[in-house]
Amino acid sequence: MESQGSVGSGAPKGSLEVFRFKRLLESLAAKEGRHTELITLLVPPGRQISEVMNNLRQEYGTAINIKSRTTRHYVQDAIEKVMQRLKLYREPPPTGLAIFCGAIPYGPPGSEKMEIYIIIPPEPINVYIYRCDSHFHLDPLLEMIREKESYGILVLDGSGATFATLKGKKLDVVKSITSGISSKHRAGGQSARRFEHLRDIEVNEFYKRVANYASRIFLNISDLKGLLVGGPGPTKEDFLDGDLLHYTLKDKVLAVLDTAYVDEQGVKEIVSKAPEILKGVRYVEERNLVQRVLYELGHDTGLVAYGEEEVRRRLKEGSVRILLLSDELDVVKVTVRCSSCGHTEHSTVKYNKLMAFKGGVAAKACPNCNNTTLIVEEERDLIDELSELAVASNTEVEVISNAHEEGEMLYKSFGGIAAILRYGRG
DSSP states (O other), X not given: OEEEEEEOOSSOOSHHHHHHHHHHHHHHXXXXXXXXXXXXXXXXXXXXXXXXXXXXXXXXXXXXXOXXXXXXXXXXXXXXXXXXXXXXXXXXXXXXXXXXXXXXXXXXXXXXXXXXXXXXXXXXOOSOEEEEESBOOOHHHHHHTSOOOEEEEEEEETTEEEEEEEETTEEEEEEEEEXXXXXXXXXXXXXXXXXXXXXXXXXXXXXXXXXXXXXXHHTTOTTEEEEEEEESSSHHHHHHHSSOSOHHHHHTEEEEEEOSOSSHHHHHHHHHHOTTTTTTOHHHHHHHHHHHHHHHHHTTOSOEEESXXXXXXXXXXXXXXXXXXXXXXXXXXXXXXXTTTOOEEEEEEEGGGHHHHHHHHHHOOOTTTOOSOEEEEEEEEHHHHHHHHHHXXXXXXXXXXXXXXXHHHHHHHHTTEEEEESSSOO
């Protein structure tokens, strides 16, 4: 029995496509063979298909030496199916071609299903790979969806400093330190000159510590695009005017901004005050989308809908401009039916747990008739279902991460589904 997997269509154009690509890779990562019988084939652009076919023929011949008759059969069968798919291409697509094929077990021996997945990756594959293993080799494709641009954030004043990183959808506060600088009110009996001298030493020591932490935290980020510095008062400028900050980091300072705070709140202030600099950073885009939903709700404009049923209705009538879906909705509604007695039950399963769930169904006894004749009758992915409705009405779809406060709010307060509408209440 053979299952045809999803076929990619080039570079992801938006958050939905990126989400689907990531989800497919997670699904492939969860698949395991009983033995070394899963085929991974990555073909870079420019590679001759005839050369790849010759290599596969050699691998097919080598597989005759596999001692296990069952494993040998599955490996050769998988290679044959990969070769059949390759015949459809005169040359690899512009970004190359990834093919994953093998017998996936869904229960005891004999439950294996031959599955093949063909992916046109979002970025060019730069290496040729053929592997026969108990799992699929996905690292080159996983690297394509890794966030590649990072920003460093430093907020400081006379009380302390906070260091943070912003990468894609994730804002991380890495370190907070106190300054140890004495207040400007000197102790009784101490001369003003001596007090100022000691305080200057404390300030200089604090600046040294800030520079050292900045080097330790930010210089280790290979893809650091820039550094944003902020804080209340002139401390930030005084620090930058000195020669303590590493020259590489100094050259990457994109903006110096005033903030009211020097803690995590100050970090968030910097992000909110640098929209042009951070334009295109997914964290900022997602926060702005959710904040727009909150604004429309707060001003009672009637331009927002939320909840599965209400949004579904709005999608069908074509009034949704932007559909917001939480990535925590990464679930499939599964209907399981007993082929003996007709007993039916429904479950909601995380996408990356679906394969294990289906394997469990095959081995599970029906609670009604006690026969092991349960089958998965239907799978309905909620995000795919709503996205199809959106595409039909020319609606933009945005998948929002749960890695920040606004993302959590979308999921917890709105059920993970909200819509910005084209027109008001209908």
